[in-house]
Amino acid sequence: MSAQEYAFVVLAVVGSVSAISVVLARNVVHAALYLVITLLSVGGVYLLLGAEFVAWVQILIYVGAIVILFLFGLMLTKAPIGRDMLDNQNRWIGGIVGFGVFLGLVFLIQDAFRVQDSVAASTFRTTTADVGVSLFRDYVLPFEAVSFLLLAALIGAVVLARKDAEAK
Amino acid sequence: MIRLPFVLFFAALLFSAGVYGVLARRNAVMVLMAIELMLNAVNVNLVAFGSQLQDVTGQIFALFVIAVAAAEVGIGLAIVILLYRNRESINVDEVNLLKW
Numbered sequence: 001m002s003a004q005e006y007a008f009v010v011l012a013v014v015g016s017v018s019a020i021s022v023v024l025a026r027n028v029v030h031a032a033l034y035l036v037i038t039l040l041s042v043g044g045v046y047l048l049l050g051a052e053f054v055a056w057v058q059i060l061i062y063v064g065a066i067v068i069l070f071l072f073g074l075m076l077t078k079a080p081i082g083r084d085m086l087d088n089q090n091r092w093i094g095g096i097v098g099f100g101v102f103l104g105l106v107f108l109i110q111d112a113f114r115v116q117d118s119v120a121a122s123t124f125r126t127t128t129a130d131v132g133v134s135l136f137r138d139y140v141l142p143f144e145a146v147s148f149l150l151l152a153a154l155i156g157a158v159v160l161a162r163k164d165a166e167a168k
Numbered sequence: 169m170i171r172l173p174f175v176l177f178f179a180a181l182l183f184s185a186g187v188y189g190v191l192a193r194r195n196a197v198m199v200l201m202a203i204e205l206m207l208n209a210v211n212v213n214l215v216a217f218g219s220q221l222q223d224v225t226g227q228i229f230a231l232f233v234i235a236v237a238a239a240e241v242g243i244g245l246a247i248v249i250l251l252y253r254n255r256e257s258i259n260v261d262e263v264n265l266l267k268w
Contacts, residue, residue, distance in 0.1 A: 008170045012178040019182050023189035042208050049219040051227050061234050066241050073197045073245040077252040088194045088261050098188030105180035118171040124219045134224045146235045153239035160246035
C-alpha cells in the first residue's frame with residue numbers, strides 16, 4: 001500500500017464513522033456537526049484523488065453554505081431531542097434495507113473490480129484550469145442550465161418562505 | 169495512487185448510511201441531511217472513476233451534482249419552514265394530507 005492509500009484509509013474511517021453518527025445521533029445539532037466531519041473527509045478524499053477544484057468547492061459549498069443552511073433550518077424549527085422523537089417506527093426495516101443495500105453494493109463492486117487484481121492507476125493530477133477549459137468548452141449549455149436552476153431555486157425559496165401579508 | 173475498489177466501498181457505505189437515514193428519520197431536516205450523504209456518495213464515485221479513467225468529465229459532473237444539491241437544500245428547507253409555520257411540526261410521518 002502506498003502512502004496515499006494509508007491517508008485514504010484514515011479519511012475513509014473518519015468519514016464512515018461520522019456518516020453513521022449523522023443518521024444515529026440523538027441530537028440534531030450534533031448530527032449537523034458530524035455531517036461537517038463527513039463532508040470534510042470527503043473533501044480530503046477528493047484531494048487525494050487529484051481533484052483539487054472539486055475539493056475546494058466541496059468545502060466552500062457544502063461545509064460553508066449547506067451546513068449553515070441546515071443549522072438555520074434547525075434553529076427556525078423547534079428541534080426535538082431523543083431517539084423516539086427523531087426516528088419513526090420503521091427504524092428496524094430501515095436498518096435492514098440500509099445494511100442490505102451496503103452488502104449488495106459491496107458484492108457487486110467486489111464482483112466487478114476485484115480488490116486483489118486491482119492496480120492503482122498513475123496519479124491523475126488536474127488543475128483548476130483543466131476543469132475550467134472542459135466546463136466552458138464542452139459543457140457550456142449544462143452550465144447555463146444549472147445557473148438558471150439556481151436562480152429559479154433562489155426565487156422559489158424566497159416565495160415559499162416569505163410570510164403572506166394578505167392572508168393574516 | 170488509491171486503488172478504485174477502496175473508494176467505491178467508502179462511497180457504498182456513505183450511500184447505505186443515507187438510505188437508512190431517509191427511511192428511519194422522522195425529522196424532515198434529518199431526512200435532508202441523509203439525502204446529502206447519498207449525493208456525496210455519488211460524487212465520490214464520479215471523481216474516483218474520473219481519476220481512474222484519466223478524464224476530467226467526472227469532476228465536471230460532480231460539480232453539477234453539488235450545484236443541484238445546493239438548490240435542493242434551499243427549496244427543501246423553505247418547504248420545511250413553511251410546514252413548521254402551518255403545522256407546528258416537521259415530522260414527515262404527520263404530513264399525510266395527500267396520503268391515499
